[in-house]
Amino acid sequence: MRADAVTEAAKLSVAPMMDWTDRHCRFFHRVLSRRALLYTEMVTAPAITRGDALHLLTFDAAEHPVALQLGGSDPAELAEATRIASGYGYDEINLNVGCPSDRVQSGCFGAVLMRQPDLVADCVKAMQDQSDVEVTVKCRIGVDEQDPEEALPRFLEAMEKAGIKRATIHARKAWLEGLSPKQNRDVPPLDYPLVYRMKAAFPDLHLSINGGVTSLDAAQVHLDHGMDGVMIGRAAYHTPADILLNADALMFGDVPAVRSAEDAAVAMLPYIEAHLSVGGRLNQITRHMLGLFAGRPGARGWKRTLSEEAHRDGAGPEVVLRALDHVTQHAA
Incomplete structure (x- = not known):
């Protein structure tokens, strides 16, 4: 798929969600919407390079446009995982810099990488060298003691210098100490205005906003504030018809994929x-x-x-x- 078509699809995307957005879920979501960009569950780079997770990489051609999300922090390992995954025909490779789970922290990837933007830059450059499709990132506004007003622009500046053109920002800080992964989805307050300011500060970046979006009307509000795209997670999973059945018509001006x-x-x-x-x-x-x-x-x-x-x-x-x-x- 053309890169500009994938970017257009990113106007509305369904978030990568562990144990949920597997290939069957994505096929179902694609029945509801032809246009929205779909993401895999996060797959760790070591699991791919060792061969443990290759079965997770297969998908139905009907799922396009579909993006693979990788987790990792070793540039060489991420490069190898990207090389392997590129053979499967994904439309985008995304690096997870937002997941707050204990498993992710112990592997030194996910949200903890917000503290190391230079390392993330090295990772995405290594991935770009092995990918024939766009490499993107999904991040938080910060972690733990970080001041998001300082941490997020510093992170985005490093990404832009590394050649990243598209990123998704979960508008919550992640607390790696003291909150469970589930609590990190709800407890830290949302800071949408900060993300809007990032779009103004980085006009050349295609930025999608994520976190707490529960309807297409809410998604449109974010677009009206200048965001390039909106990523919806749990609402798209738990109420798929409310989000995806109307998405093609309301978000893309297209004929609905199915009538009901x-x-x-x-x-x-x-x-x-x-x-x-x-x-x-x-x-x-x-x-x-x-x-x-x-x-x-x-x-x-x-x-x-x-x-x-x-x-x-x-x-x-x-x-x-x-x-x-x-x-x-x-x-x-």
Whole structure:
């Protein structure tokens, strides 16, 4: 895919989320939106170079535009992981400089790297040397004792000098001491105005804002403040129809990918059948579809049927259709 097309898609993206945005989730999200940029879960560079995570790199061609997020802090290792991953055909390679989990800290990557912008610059330059697609970064506004007013512009300046042209900023500081990864998603206050000021200070950088965005209306507010893109995480996962079903029309001025959430559920059936035919299990896909009808009559029955039946041996498309009946009965 052309670099400018990927940049255009970054106007709205779905955040990389561990244990959530796997290939089945991304295919489902792509059924809902043709245009939004999708991200993988973070995959660590060592896991790729050792061969432990190569199975995580495969994806369906329908997922384009899709970006791979890498985690790591060793330039040589990230370069090798990028070289390997480049053969899979991703449209972007992204470096994680924002994840606050204990596992990430122990490996000296993720949000802790906000303290070492020069090292991050070395990492992205090494990755760029091995990538035929754009290398980007996703960061926080700072960590722990850092003053974001100083730390964030210093970080972005280092990224720009390293050749980065596109970055996503989670508008919260990460507290690596004292807060759990879950708390780091909610407890530190959001500072959207700081991110807006960064766009003004770095006009040549394509900057997306992330954190606490729960609707397309909220996303549009950020765009109206001058941001180039908006990344949505949990809302896109838990209420996918609210975010992605309307995204193509409202954010990109395009025809919607599907007319309704019901149509999206039906559109998933051939993909489900193909997955089952090679030994996959239904719940590996449907666990990502539980929130498809969130807030609508019949949503509880949809979710209950999938939760209770999709994990059973032999469960197939008929379970999805039975779950869908709970919704269509109310709509009739």
